[in-house]
Amino acid sequence: MAFWDFFSDKKKDDLPPGKKTHYQGDLSKTDIIHKLLQTPKTERNAEWKQQLFANVADAAFRCVVPQMIKGPDDFPYFILFLPNAYQTFQAFTIRHMTEDFLLESGYGVVINPKGNQADWVFSYGDIVNFKINGEFYTTITAPQIEEKEIVKKDEELLIAQPPEKYLPKQARAIIRDFLKSMGIEKPQVMLMTRIINGATVPELAFNMQPKDFPTLKHFEFTMEHLSWFLPKHYKIPDFPETGRPGTGFIDL
Numbered sequence: 001m002a003f004w005d006f007f008s009d010k011k012k013d014d015l016p017p018g019k020k021t022h023y024q025g026d027l028s029k030t031d032i033i034h035k036l037l038q039t040p041k042t043e044r045n046a047e048w049k050q051q052l053f054a055n056v057a058d059a060a061f062r063c064v065v066p067q068m069i070k071g072p073d074d075f076p077y078f079i080l081f082l083p084n085a086y087q088t089f090q091a092f093t094i095r096h097m098t099e100d101f102l103l104e105s106g107y108g109v110v111i112n113p114k115g116n117q118a119d120w121v122f123s124y125g126d127i128v129n130f131k132i133n134g135e136f137y138t139t140i141t142a143p144q145i146e147e148k149e150i151v152k153k154d155e156e157l158l159i160a161q162p163p164e165k166y167l168p169k170q171a172r173a174i175i176r177d178f179l180k181s182m183g184i185e186k187p188q189v190m191l192m193t194r195i196i197n198g199a200t201v202p203e204l205a206f207n208m209q210p211k212d213f214p215t216l217k218h219f220e221f222t223m224e225h226l227s228w229f230l231p232k233h234y235k236i237p238d239f240p241e242t243g244r245p246g247t248g249f250i251d252l
Helices: 027-036 046-055 094-105 124-133 169-181 216-229
Strands: 068-070 076-080 108-111 120-122 157-160 188-196 199-206
Touching: 027 046, 076 094, 094 108, 094 124, 094 169, 108 124, 120 124, 124 169, 124 216, 169 216
Parallel strands: 076 108
Antiparallel strands: 068 076, 108 120, 157 188, 188 199
16 A cells, blocks of 8 residues: 555535546555656656656646746646655646646646756646647657758648647637737647658648747747647648748637
8 A cells, every 4th residue: 555645535615726626546656656756867767757657647646835836938837746645635636637727727737846856847738648649748650850841832731620639629729829929819720731751741830930920039939839838749830931821721
């Protein structure tokens, strides 16, 4: 039996802000996470990560006040700590938090933060991927392409609306608000499939170019930060300055 003894039994109306339901975490997985985090960071290899990802979603964590922190990247993170031994606590689990409030609030998750360090950090895009695929990180087989691949003007494209399975409605709303805050008055998106080296590559395109921003630095800042809201394996293409697809975009 894990040494995390028991949960508190607060009434429903005593739930902390943002939490809609009681969670029942898996204490055996909490114990696994506790043991994993005793490993020095220099020794946390691929097997260590695999064990962390297999158990972290259902492990029981405790919350603190304040519940939120702004990371060094200026994005909001919900704070989770491992529970203290033999002390009552109200359980928080990432699996339940995802549907409960993380997706609609646009939060990432930070585990055991201390100063500018933490045991692990999940971006909002990692949470979105967990919602979609049941895992925080998805590995795909794709052709090698440039980090900033520019869509050629005469390139053949297959264009579609991104389905709910690819971009959940909660994520669309969060990204829309972010792009509006960056000066895009009417953010739009489309799912664009390209043929690269004989392989099909889906990419998520947005209706913006450098000319839509006051400076190139402003554009690059927006594109860099946009990736925080998306699963890490998603690609965002650049369009040539001379033009971009005129049809296919839909409102976020």
